[in-house]
Amino acid sequence: xPLGRIRIVISTDADIVVARRSGRELADQIGCSHTDATLVxxxxxxxxxxxxxxxxxxxxxxxPVDEGTGEHTAVEVVARDEGPGIPDVxxxxxxxxxxxxxxxxxxxxxxxxxxxxxxxxxxGVGTTVVMRKRRST
Amino acid sequence: xGTSSEPAARAGxxxxxxxxxxxxxxxPELVAHLRERRTQLREEWARRITxxxxxxxxxSDEVFNEATSVYDNYVEALETxxxxxxxxxxxxxxxxxxxxxxxxxxxxxxxxLLRDVLARSLFEKYQHDFELLLRVLDAYEPAANRIALxxxxxxxxxxxxxxxxxxxxIRDLSTPVLQxxxxxxxxxxxxxxxxxxxxxxxxQLLRSIxxxxxxVVVIDITGVPEIDSTVANHLVQxxxxxxxxxxxxxxxxxxxxxxxxxxxxxxxxSKVNAVGDLQGGIEEAERLLGYEVIRSQPADQR
Amino acid sequence: xxxxxxxxxxxLIATIQSAMTDSEAEQLRDDLxxxxxxxxxxxIIVDITALDVMDSFAARSLRNIAHMTLLRGxxxxxxxxxxxxxxxxxxxxxxxxxxxxxxxxxxGLAFLEARTGR
Numbered sequence: 001x002p003l004g005r006i007r008i009v010i011s012t013d014a015d016i017v018v019a020r021r022s023g024r025e026l027a028d029q030i031g032c033s034h035t036d037a038t039l040v041x042x043x044x045x046x047x048x049x050x051x052x053x054x055x056x057x058x059x060x061x062x063x064p065v066d067e068g069t070g071e072h073t074a075v076e077v078v079a080r081d082e083g084p085g086i087p088d089v090x091x092x093x094x095x096x097x098x099x100x101x102x103x104x105x106x107x108x109x110x111x112x113x114x115x116x117x118x119x120x121x122x123x124g125v126g127t128t129v130v131m132r133k134r135r136s137t
Numbered sequence: 138x139g140t141s142s143e144p145a146a147r148a149g150x151x152x153x154x155x156x157x158x159x160x161x162x163x164x165p166e167l168v169a170h171l172r173e174r175r176t177q178l179r180e181e182w183a184r185r186i187t188x189x190x191x192x193x194x195x196x197s198d199e200v201f202n203e204a205t206s207v208y209d210n211y212v213e214a215l216e217t218x219x220x221x222x223x224x225x226x227x228x229x230x231x232x233x234x235x236x237x238x239x240x241x242x243x244x245x246x247x248x249x250l251l252r253d254v255l256a257r258s259l260f261e262k263y264q265h266d267f268e269l270l271l272r273v274l275d276a277y278e279p280a281a282n283r284i285a286l287x288x289x290x291x292x293x294x295x296x297x298x299x300x301x302x303x304x305x306x307i308r309d310l311s312t313p314v315l316q317x318x319x320x321x322x323x324x325x326x327x328x329x330x331x332x333x334x335x336x337x338x339x340x341q342l343l344r345s346i347x348x349x350x351x352x353v354v355v356i357d358i359t360g361v362p363e364i365d366s367t368v369a370n371h372l373v374q375x376x377x378x379x380x381x382x383x384x385x386x387x388x389x390x391x392x393x394x395x396x397x398x399x400x401x402x403x404x405x406x407s408k409v410n411a412v413g414d415l416q417g418g419i420e421e422a423e424r425l426l427g428y429e430v431i432r433s434q435p436a437d438q439r
Numbered sequence: 440x441x442x443x444x445x446x447x448x449x450x451l452i453a454t455i456q457s458a459m460t461d462s463e464a465e466q467l468r469d470d471l472x473x474x475x476x477x478x479x480x481x482x483i484i485v486d487i488t489a490l491d492v493m494d495s496f497a498a499r500s501l502r503n504i505a506h507m508t509l510l511r512g513x514x515x516x517x518x519x520x521x522x523x524x525x526x527x528x529x530x531x532x533x534x535x536x537x538x539x540x541x542x543x544x545x546x547g548l549a550f551l552e553a554r555t556g557r
Contacts, residue, residue, distance in 0.1 A: 013458075017458045020458075031298070035523045038492065038523035038524060039527050039530065042493070045458075045494035070290070071294065106494070106496075108532075109495055109531040109533075112530055112532060113530055113531060340526060346522070346542070347522055347542070352542070377534070381520050381529070381540050382522065382540065
């Protein structure tokens with residue numbers, strides 16, 4: 001398979017654009033619709049900006065996923081940082097987002113856009129988000 | 138090494154056996170053999186294909202031409218160890234034959250037959266030296282298997298891509314967005330709505346707002362028997378997204394049942410402009426667009 | 440990398456070419472405010488036709504611009520949102536309620552005419 005994983009170091013705004021463009025491209029390559037590719041790019045934008053704003057530096061790894069069919073049917077995004085961590089992950093993931101009540105972390109938004117979403121975070125250690133989007137059909 | 142006879146053909150094998158990567162010289166040797174016997178082996182293969190009743194959708198000329206290409210690509214893949222060119226060929230071959238109705242088992246079948254034909258040719262050539270034959274097969278088999286896999290998988294993937302495309306086309310056909318006036322489009326939805334279909338409708342609608350420069354959208358759900366909360370949310374999202382693109386949305390044909398469902402689900406209906414029936418919806422749309430509607434007088438009845 | 444701003448009569452048209460950084464968004468806001476003061480503009484069109492992703496940050500930036508220009512008496516309308524972007528935004532839960540939107544430049548101008556013309 002010619003598709004491979006892509007790793008982007010995130011530390012500036014410009015890196016966010018690179019990350020989401022890569023995400024869009026990979027989503028296209030595995031057969032996602034134009035709309036789904038936009039969702040992936042948007043979710044990446046959210047978590048990447050999160051890294052820049054709250055951790056200062058981190059990495060995003062985007063890879064094609066074979067979920068057992070022999071073909072790449074999903075895109076997986078891992079966003080990792082060694083920032084301050086989130087003390088109350090549950091509260092951060094609350095949907096008070098659009099009214100501004102949420103902590104503005106963009107994470108609940110990203111979760112809404114993707115098919116699977118997992119987050120682990122430890123204060124003083126860092127945060128890791130793993131999310132996937134499947135191509136439809 | 139064990140004892141065995143010493144035909145002249147073993148000269149090459151001796152060289153091979155003294156080197157540690159002995160089998161690496163076998164592959165070029167057998168590739169040369171396969172090239173040398175190209176004509177006969179290709180014909181043998183084509184014969185077997187016909188015998189097995191494969192590729193009946195193609196004429197014998199076509200079979201022969203494709204057989205030639207596959208054969209040459211096969212041997213080249215054996216030689217170079219790279220399947221890239223073969224992948225490329227497999228894709229283009231698939232593109233050509235899928236519309237002809239060639240099935241997966243046929244493609245797999247012919248590749249396996251080629252494998253057999255070539256293997257037998259190797260058995261014949263090296264029959265006097267079983268040890269050598271085994272080493273030749275050690276070199277040949279993994280490569281041959283990889284080739285078979287590449288072609289088969291390439292074909293299947295291409296087929297699936299075509300099927301997906303066809304499905305999308307069918308979906309597009311079954312849910313037309315109609316432009317009825319300048320700046321006004323209507324989306325009549327008929328039949329049950331599931332989440333995937335609702336999403337797909339939304340995408341189509343939004344694209345058509347752009348294409349038709351629609352200012353007003355009328356979504357008619359008279360033909361929708363019922364909706365669940367997911368679909369109800371899709372509907373509201375469709376309204377929101379349309380407004381982001383500068384279009385007003387009017388929903389018509391909201392049955393009492395669906396209205397009740399929406400209210401029960403707590404869907405915020407305040408932002409939804411609902412009008413009883415499609416006719417009323419169009420009139421409302423025209424009003425929004427600044428058209429004046431002139432009703433003709435009903436004919437006298439007796 | 441600054442966003443180009445054109446003056447068209449009473450209105451300003453800002454065309455966003457690509458994703459904006461934090462400082463670029465601030466720059467745009469300041470530039471617009473400056474020009475509104477200078478030209479007494481009554482309306483702003485922000486053209487996002489070229490944007491293929493709108494995340495919460497971009498949405499917030501546009502909202503800020505709309506709010507601030509309103510304080511100076513100028514209405515802002517965002518035009519050119521791509522269908523996929525509109526879809527993603529509603530999925531994300533971004534409502535953009537208090538920001539006016541229109542299909543394209545032409546509609547945006549018509550909107551401003553209707554609002555500011557008297």
